[in-house]
Amino acid sequence: xxxxxxxxxxxxxxxxxxxxxxxxxxxxxxxxxxxxxxxxxxxxxxxxxxxxxxxxxxxxxxxxxxxxxxxxxxxxxxxxxxxxxxxxxxxxxxxxxxxxxxxxxxxxxxxxxxxxxxxxxxxxxxxxxxxxxxxxxxxxxxxxxxxxxxxxxxxxxxxxxxxxxxxxxxxxxxxxxxxxxxxxxxxxxxxxxxxxxxxxxxxxxxxxxxxxxxxxxxxxxxxxxxxxxxxxxxxxxxxxxxxxxxxxxxxxxxxxxxxxxxxxxxxxxxxxxxxxxxxxxxxxxxxxxxxxxxxxxxxx
Amino acid sequence: xxxxxxxxxxxxxxxxxxxxxxxxxxxxxxxxxxxxxxxxxxxxxxxxxxxxxxxxxxxxxxxxxxxxxxxxxxxxxxxxxxxxxxxxxxxxxxxxxxxxxxxxxxxxxxxxxxxxxxxxxxxxxxxxxxxxxxxxxxxxxxxxxxxxxxxxxxxxxxxxxxxxxxxxxxxxxxxxxxxxxxxxxxxxxxxxxxxxxxxxxxxxxxxxxxxxxxxxxxxxxxxxxxxxxxxxxxxxxxxxxxxxxxxxxxxxxxxxxxxxxxxxxxxxx
Numbered sequence: 001x002x003x004x005x006x007x008x009x010x011x012x013x014x015x016x017x018x019x020x021x022x023x024x025x026x027x028x029x030x031x032x033x034x035x036x037x038x039x040x041x042x043x044x045x046x047x048x049x050x051x052x053x054x055x056x057x058x059x060x061x062x063x064x065x066x067x068x069x070x071x072x073x074x075x076x077x078x079x080x081x082x083x084x085x086x087x088x089x090x091x092x093x094x095x096x097x098x099x100x101x102x103x104x105x106x107x108x109x110x111x112x113x114x115x116x117x118x119x120x121x122x123x124x125x126x127x128x129x130x131x132x133x134x135x136x137x138x139x140x141x142x143x144x145x146x147x148x149x150x151x152x153x154x155x156x157x158x159x160x161x162x163x164x165x166x167x168x169x170x171x172x173x174x175x176x177x178x179x180x181x182x183x184x185x186x187x188x189x190x191x192x193x194x195x196x197x198x199x200x201x202x203x204x205x206x207x208x209x210x211x212x213x214x215x216x217x218x219x220x221x222x223x224x225x226x227x228x229x230x231x232x233x234x235x236x237x238x239x240x241x242x243x244x245x246x247x248x249x250x251x252x253x254x255x256x257x258x259x260x261x262x263x264x265x266x267x268x269x270x271x272x273x274x275x276x277x278x279x280x281x282x283x284x285x286x287x288x289x290x291x292x293x294x295x296x297x298x299x300x
Numbered sequence: 301x302x303x304x305x306x307x308x309x310x311x312x313x314x315x316x317x318x319x320x321x322x323x324x325x326x327x328x329x330x331x332x333x334x335x336x337x338x339x340x341x342x343x344x345x346x347x348x349x350x351x352x353x354x355x356x357x358x359x360x361x362x363x364x365x366x367x368x369x370x371x372x373x374x375x376x377x378x379x380x381x382x383x384x385x386x387x388x389x390x391x392x393x394x395x396x397x398x399x400x401x402x403x404x405x406x407x408x409x410x411x412x413x414x415x416x417x418x419x420x421x422x423x424x425x426x427x428x429x430x431x432x433x434x435x436x437x438x439x440x441x442x443x444x445x446x447x448x449x450x451x452x453x454x455x456x457x458x459x460x461x462x463x464x465x466x467x468x469x470x471x472x473x474x475x476x477x478x479x480x481x482x483x484x485x486x487x488x489x490x491x492x493x494x495x496x497x498x499x500x501x502x503x504x505x506x507x508x509x510x511x512x513x514x515x516x517x518x519x520x521x522x523x524x525x526x527x528x529x530x531x532x533x534x535x536x537x538x539x540x541x542x543x544x545x546x547x548x549x550x551x552x553x554x555x556x557x558x559x560x561x562x563x564x565x566x567x568x569x
Contacts, residue, residue, distance in 0.1 A: 024472050025393035029401055032386035035442025040408045043419035050418060105310050110303030113311075119555065120314035123321065126547045128501025130519040131540045134526055135320050138327070138533065144336035146323060182317060239412050241504070246523075263414045268508055273418050280415040287412055 051277035060274075067278035077279065079254050080262040081286075083169070087258070088237045091173045096229055099181050103188035104218075118189070121182035133246025136175050137162070140247070165255030168248050172256050175243045180236075184229050191225035192218070224298075231294045238287050259283050321544065328537040335533045347534055355535035359521040360514070365542070368517040371436050371506075372499035378441045379495050380488060386442075387450025388476060392462065402451070409444050413504075421508055431511040440499065446491055453487040454480065493550050500546055518543050 054063045071077050105111060106118055124132070139146040140161035148158045161171040195218065203213050219226075241260035244250055250257035250265070259279065267276030323342065327335045330345035355361045389395070390402050420439055421430075429435040457480065465475045481488070503519040510516055516524070522539045525531065 022395075025389040025395040025398070028385040028389035028393070028472075031382045032405060032442045032447055033401060035382060035439075036405055036408065038423075039420060039439040039442065040411070040416060041404075043416035043423070044408075044411060046419035046422075047415045050422075056422075102310075102313060105306055108303075108306055110306055111310060112303070112307045117310040117314050119552075120318045122555075123548070123551065124317050126497060126551055128497075128519060128543060128547070129503045130501070130522045131324075131544045134522065134536055134540045135324055137526075138335070139320060139323075141336070144338045144340075146320070146340055149338060149340055178317070178320075235410065239414070241414075260412070260414055264504075267418050273422070277415075277418055280412065280418070283412050284415055288410060291410055 099184035125183035351534040383446030391454035
């Protein structure tokens with residue numbers, strides 16, 4: 001299909017052309033809609049059907065809700081849910097608090113070389129999964145890892161970051177925090193800069209101290225942005241895949257097995273597409289549920 | 301005094317953020333055995349050429365870089381065109397179904413990628429596209445975030461500007477090319493950088509969709525390298541440094557656009 005251009009100087013589109021004034025907007029959205037239908041809408045519905053089947057190709061057979069029954073009775077699924085929830089509850093608040101403090105610092109006029117620090121803290125969030133994963137897997141090594149070397153300067157004994165269930169979780173939290181704190185800080189920074197200066201000036205005239213100004217002006221003004229980052233980070237963490245995939249592979253002892261990782265394992269290691277699709281739908285339900293709950297809280 | 305304390309704290313945070321990159325670059329110039337020396341080596345070594353040669357031998361560095369660049373450019377260019385056209389329609393035209401289409405396109409932002417990956421894999425498998433570049437490029441052409449960003453920015457362009465061109469007899473594509481694109485250049489640049497980095501770093505889908513090592517993109521090739529029983533980290537570090545390089549360069553050149561693009565609503569992960 002070709003778009004026929006009207007010759008310059010003509011007011012109307014040639015009559016027989018496919019491109020009529022009425023059609024133009026539809027032609028413009030057509031590529032996007034095609035992509036949406038083939039690679040989003042259809043797969044979402046197909047996954048729904050696949051989740052009700054077992055086997056693949058010609059051997060695929062309809063089994064109703066069997067996969068979902070299996071899911072509810074699968075201890076590994078509950079483990080993955082528990083791990084994901086644990087990382088969510090620990091990592092997101094730490095990260096967002098650090099990001100807020102960082103943004104306040106980066107916004108302070110007392111600080112020298114602000115531009116440079118801003119540049120640096122944003123860099124980790126641009127790293128690709130493999131670069132970041134390889135980097136961390138080496139940094140976190142028990143012997144001769146960079147982090148353990150750094151800790152040894154303070155007299156701390158080497159920690160088996162990726163080899164013990166407890167530390168492996170901490171390692172994932174550290175990696176996530178390293179990767180995304182700067183990103184959130186930059187979002188907060190933009191929010192801080194959009195708060196009208198005269199609000200602060202008026203408060204100073206009224207004799208409000210810096211703590212008072214923070215709680216009475218900064219936090220309320222930043223509220224929508226704070227909420228946005230909470231929602232985005234929650235949704236992102238619920239789908240956590242990259243870090244455990246590269247760093248721990250879900251181990252040791254499934255302590256870092258996340259829902260997405262479990263989905264991947266069932267789908268592309270065991271080729272159990274029906275079960276993987278059921279996990280995907282459970283994940284969707286959780287993500288959408290959290291999203292709606294957090295949006296509701298914002299309205300209040 | 302207080303300002304200096306704060307500056308010091310921020311410099312320390314900066315070190316934590318950028319330090320690993322520095323160490324990575326240094327590690328790329330040392331032999332495997334020296335990378336894990338204690339204390340770590342924070343100075344350049346003389347093994348960069350040797351590590352690079354080994355990397356070329358094990359993954360075909362040049363070929364893999366070519367694949368990655370081709371796929372990333374094609375994805376970026378395609379998604380930009382699709383986003384711009386759709387964003388233009390949503391911002392500047394009235395048509396039946398406009399709001400419905402827009403909401404539908406955006407609604408997929410909240411759907412976890414895991415849901416679509418299995419059907420897309422089966423689809424690609426059925427039509428014989430597994431292990432081909434179209435399998436990597438096609439699914440990423442319709443980007444809800446890009447469409448949203450384009451629509452938002454186009455809403456800010458006054459209709460009078462477009463109408464003036466139309467009165468002068470320009471067709472819609474001409475208006476788009478001569479009026480809209482020049483005005484939109486900074487936003488297009490921001491989107492291009494985002495899409496390019498996303499495509500350049502893409503891992504999971506290429507890992508699933510590619511089979512033969514000759515087709516691999518850099519992240520997939522590096523991951524297979526790391527999975528070997530006895531990893532030679534010298535070459536892994538070179539590859540990792542190379543894969544981080546475009547990001548650094550693009551970011552340094554385009555930081556302003558970057559951050560405005562980010563604020564338009566990019567998502568985590």
